Amino acid sequence: MNSWNEGYFTDSTYTYGYYRELSPIFMRWCLLLKGIAAPEITEESCHCELGFGQGVSANIHAAATPGKFFGTDFNPAHAAGAKEMAEASGANAKFFEDSFEEFSKREDLPTFDSIGLHGIWSWISAENRRHIMEIARQHLKSGGMFYNSYNCLPGWAPASPLRELLVMYDRYSGKSGAAKGRVSDALKFVEEMLAAKPAYLNFAPNFAKIFEGLKKHNPDYLAHEYLNLDWDLMYFADVVEISQEAKLEFATSAAPVETIEKLNVTAQAMEFLKKIDNPIVKEQAKDYFINRQFRKDIFVRGARRITLAEQIDKILEMRYVLSTSVENVPLKFASTVGEIKLAENVYRPILEFLQEDNFRPKNFSEYLKRNPTQDQKTLMEVITLLVNGNYIMPCQSEAAVKLVKKSCERLNAHICERSKFEDAINFLASPLTGMGINANRFQQIFLLQYKNGDKTPDKLAESAWKIIFRQGQRLIRNGKIIESPEENLAHMKTLTETFLTKQLPLFKALLI
Ligand SMILES: C[S@@+](CC[C@H](N)C(=O)[O-])C[C@H]1O[C@@H](n2cnc3c(N)ncnc32)[C@H](O)[C@@H]1O
Structure with a gap:
């Protein structure tokens, strides 16, 4: 039995995922889209990722972002892997094997321009969440960015008993070691139970569907998601309240599409939401309309608004690059209000413009010069949706x-x-x-x-x-x-x- 892991599943290492939401450059772009100022990213900037797992995102961002990068993960195999990659890249990165508590007590940390954590908050204890807040309280600079993602209520409410079954079965099986066997034993137990038709299924009709979806995941992912001692579902409003401990203010979502309300909730919901003045109550109410299960929130330590004119100017002046060929960009996407079709006559010329000259990165002021009849509001929406789908990416300065x-x-x-x-x-x-x-x-x-x-x-x-x-x-x-x-x-x-x-x-x- 490990003692350093604080109930976190450490019998196998995590998957090699990459998450752009942890990128300081992406966080900054999302804030800009919402009209909020964020720190300039320069050689002097310092960034931090907490619980970096295999360190893929942390290393990509350390190598590709100017400035210094810090991070910690208490799993020694994760820390060793992340350090090896950092040595190979030669990036200005310092990765530690500290627990969040140890990291919060370090005296050799700088002031960070951004702190990010992905896939951590719901799977750790309340005490560890306090350590994370302490790190932000002590080390995030004024105006700094903070990214946090978590499983949320009310979306998870009907299926949370599923996780209880999996973790309970695993705990009492007395097994330890590799994820694969443990996960498949627990899944088999739930499968047989569902086949015996518990009355609960009548009250949570999606339960069986969620279980079917879950079975398709990689066992290491499932173990880290479901077999931890801690698994706390929270409402957005609760996370907002805890984040106030570090003077963090909710700013926007790391899913750009969420800035376009009509693509997230129905017209009827918009009518209702319009009547709510308080932004936190409004955002929380939206989670009910969307039945949201997972949130990707960007907070700032002191939000400073910029004018709409400055926001549009900055978004259009920035260069963008296609990350795939034009034929791979679908002109429709699934949204929470159904399938959205994108106007071919608007999108196609923009995509072709970006493809010109061997995909040379370009800014949209250039596009507007060539197409003076293109209205800016539509163009901003196009940019938002193309970045949202990761078909185009904002670029850094030369x-x-x-x-x-x-x-x-x-x-x-x-x-x-x-x-x-x-x-x-x-x-x-x-x-x-x-x-x-x-x-x-x-x-x-x-x-x-x-x-x-x-x-x-x-x-x-x-x-x-x-x-x-x-x-x-x-x-x-x-x-x-x-x-x-x-x-x-x-x-x-x-x-x-x-x-x-x-x-x-x-x-x-x-x-x-
Ligand atoms: C689900 S993984 C997510 C990894 C990475 N952020 C990603 O999304 O790929 C959670 C990570 O947090 C680390 N972790 C959990 N509790 C921790 C603690 N108290 N201190 C430091 N790291 C912790 C685990 O070792 C694991 O690598």
Whole structure:
């Protein structure tokens, strides 16, 4: 039995996720979209991530954001992995193996411009939440940004007994060790119970559906989500109240679409919400209309409003880059009020503008000059939705890009090198945007080999095939393993052709 883990599940390590919401650059952009000033990000800035897990986000942001990066995670395997990546990138990063309590007592911490935590708040004790508030109280600068995500009520109310069943079964099974067996035993128990039709199902008709969705997740994720001693669901208003301990004020959501009310709640709900003056009561009421289960909140320590004119000016003057080709951007998306169709005649020209000159990053003032009839309000909505879907990304200044280019290059080389042997980190750092970008194992191997001089589809296919063949691995096509070396090589070549024509130009534009 571990004693350092305070009831947190540590029998297996966490998944290698990346979350742009933890990026200081993204937090800043979300605040700007809401008309709130945020600290400039410079070489002097300091940022911090609490509970960084495998450290993918922390390392990508440390490498791709100017300034210093700090972070802690009390799991020694997580801390060791994060430190190894930081050494490889050479970023100005200091990662610790402290618990939140230990970190809150450190005397060698600077004042942070931003503090972020993702997937932590609901899964730790009240005492640990107080330690986090203490870290923010002592170390977040005036005007600083604070990102927190959590499972919330009322959305989770009907399904929370599901988690109780899973954790209760696991606790009394007396088992410890790897997540996989424990998770599957607990899932089997619930499955059999649901088949026996408990009366509870009549009151929570979604229970079985939620359970089906949950079964599809990776066991390590499920263990960290459900098998911790602590799992506290909170209302938004409660989190707001606790956050006041560190003088934090709710500013906006890290989901940009939430700034467009009509895409989140019905017209009838908007009529009702209009009558509420208090912003906290209004935001809390929205969670009932949306039946929200998870919140991604950005707080600030002292919100300073900027004028609408300044806000629009800053959003339009910033450069943006496509993160995918135009044909991959769906002109519809699922929202909480149903499917939203995007006007092709508005979106298509904007996307094509961004694709011009090999995806060269561009600002929207340039677009408005060329298209003087385009109204600004619609353009702001288009930018909001495209950033929301991560189809376009805001870019850093050219000076910032220069500062972080080398560390991103080194981090990406390290991640790609690891991909030769394992399929773990599916992201690379873009010095242009300061954020991570999806890159699967093969794209990473191709990129590595391309940079090593294999520039044609044939050469790339040969060298990539050699790497996986040596490890006894084979390619999979349409769900089936390809057996013969010739067919593997031929399929690899089709992959390298797609890589060179579709993916590489985007990587180049993103300065990866
Ligand atoms: C669900 S994981 C999320 C990791 C990462 N933020 C992500 O989203 O990929 C939670 C992390 O918090 C760390 N953690 C939990 N309690 C902690 C504590 N009291 N002090 C420091 N780290 C803690 C765990 O080790 C784990 O890596």
